[in-house]
Amino acid sequence: MKQGLSLRVSQHLALTPQLQQSIRLLQLSTLELSAEVEQMLDDNPFLEVNMDEAPREEFGLAQADAQVNTDDRESEFSSSTAATATETATVETPAESESPLTGQDDSQSWDGDGTSEIAPDDSEWGGDAPARQNNLGEDGEVDATELARSQESLTSFLHRQALALRLGEEDSAALRFLIESLNDDGYLEDSLLALAQGLAGAEDGEDVDELVHRFTVALGLLQSLEPVGVGARTLEECLSIQLRAMFDEDAGEEEEQVRRAALRMCGLSMDLLARRDVKRLSHLCNQPDTVIKAAMGLIARLEPKPGRRFVDVERNIVVPDVIVVKIGRGAQARFRVQLNADVMPRLRVHDIYANALKQHKGGGKDSSNNAALQQRLQEARWFIKNIQQRFDTILRVSNAIVERQKNFFSHGELAMRPLVLREIADELGLHESTISRVTTAKYMATPHGTFELKYFFGSSLGTETGGNASSTAVRALIKQFVSSEDPKKPLSDSQLSDMLKEQGIECARRTVAKYREALRIAPTNLRKSL
Known part of the structure; x- marks a missing residue:
C-alpha cells in the first residue's frame, strides 16, 4: 500500500454562537424564555434588569419588511462591527435561518472583545430588549395569574370544613392526612392499608390495624364533606356518594325509583353504562326501559371529578405573546397587532461594570482575565440583540398572519382560509423552518379567543x-x-x-x-x- 499526501478543498457549514443562540431563543416558549433570561442574569454579571421605563429604540420592523439581499445576510453574522449609535439605530433583519452559515470555527467566540471600538455607547443596548412598538396602553388590567392564585384549593377548602367537626387529636390528624392524600380530582388513589403501612411500616401489624381503623373512620367523615363525592376511591363510589346525597323524604315514588335504579347501575360495570346498553341494564336492574333511561340521564348530570373546580387555574393559563385589537367598526374596521408587554423581558448592559471594563486596560497577568470579561460583555450584548430579534420576528409573522386571515378575525373560524408555512416564509423572506419555530408554542389573543399561531395554518x-x-x-x-x-x-x-x-x-x-x-x-x- 503506497502512502502519500494530497490537498483537498471542501466546504462545510458551521453555526456561529450568535446564530445558535438566536435560533434557540426563537423556538423557546414564553416560560422557557423566562427561564433562559433568569439563567443568563445569574451567569452574566454585565446583564441586568432594566427597571426604568426607558424609551425603546426605533429600529427593527421598518427595515424588517424589506427583502434581505445576500450581502446583508452574509454581513449580519460574519462581521461584528456595529454601526455608529444614533437616535434611530438600524439593526439587520432577524432572518436567522436565512443567513448563510460561515465556515469559521464553531468555537464559542462572540466576535468581539467588548471594547469601546466595538460598541462606543452601551446605551445602545440599554433599552427594553423586546421589539419596538408593542402598542400597549398604560391602562392596568387584571393579571390572570393573580386571579388564579386567589382561588382556594381543594385541600384548604376541606381543611376549613374539618375544623368545624370538633374532632379529637387522633381523628383530626387522620382526616388531615387523608385530605393531603387526595389527587386533583378529589379521589383517594391509595388504599387505606397502603397509607397505613407507609406510616407505621409493613412489619408492625398492630399499628397498621389501628391506623386502618382510624383512616376508615376519617374516610367516612371526608366523604361527608363538600364537594359531594370527594374522597371516593373509584368512579362508581364517587357517583354512588352523590346519588345517596340526593335522598329526599318528600321525593315522589317515581323519582325515588329512578334514584335507586341509578344506584344499582353504579354497582354494575361502567362499560354497560358507557355503551348505553339499555336492554342489558334493564335486565340486570329489573326495571323498565323508561326508568333505566331516566336513571342514565340522572347519572349524566353528576360530577365525575368533584375536585375539578378547585384545580389550580394557573397551570391552564395560556399567556399570549401577541394581542390583536380591533380598531373601528364596519367596513372601516382594521386589526392592530401588538406584543404582550407582560412576556417581554427588559434587559440592559450594566453601565457601571461595562464602563469600568472599558477604563481598565489589563496587561500581563490580567490580560487573560480582561479578555474573558470583555467576551462576557459582548455575550450580554448579543443576548439582548437576539431577544430583540426574536420579538421582531414574532411580530412580523403575526402581522402577516393577520393580513392573510382577515376574514377569520372579522367573521370567525368559518371564514378561515387555507394557509401554509411557505406562503408566510416567501412573503417575509425567511426560511420555512424559521416560521415553524416562530409559530410553535407562541399564542395570539384575538377577539374570538386565544390560539396558537399554528392554528391559523391549515390544509x-x-x-x-x-x-x-x-x-x-x-x-x-x-x-x-x-x-x-x-x-x-x-x-x-x-x-x-x-x-x-x-x-x-x-x-x-x-x-x-x-x-x-x-x-x-x-x-x-x-x-x-x-
Missing part, C-alpha cells in the same frame, strides 16, 4: 367551484352541523359528508370521522338522546 380541501376551503373552516362547519342536529336522530359521518358536499366542499366520510375525533365529538350511537 386545503377542494370545492366544486375549483377553489379551496380550509380544514379549520371545515371542522368548524362540522361542529355547527352537530350542534344543530336532532338529539334523537344524530347525524352520521356519511350524512355529514353529504351535507358538506351540499355546501360545495368535497370531504370524504373518513376525513369527516378524523375531523370529528379531533373535535372530540362522540360517534352517533353515543350522541343519541335516550
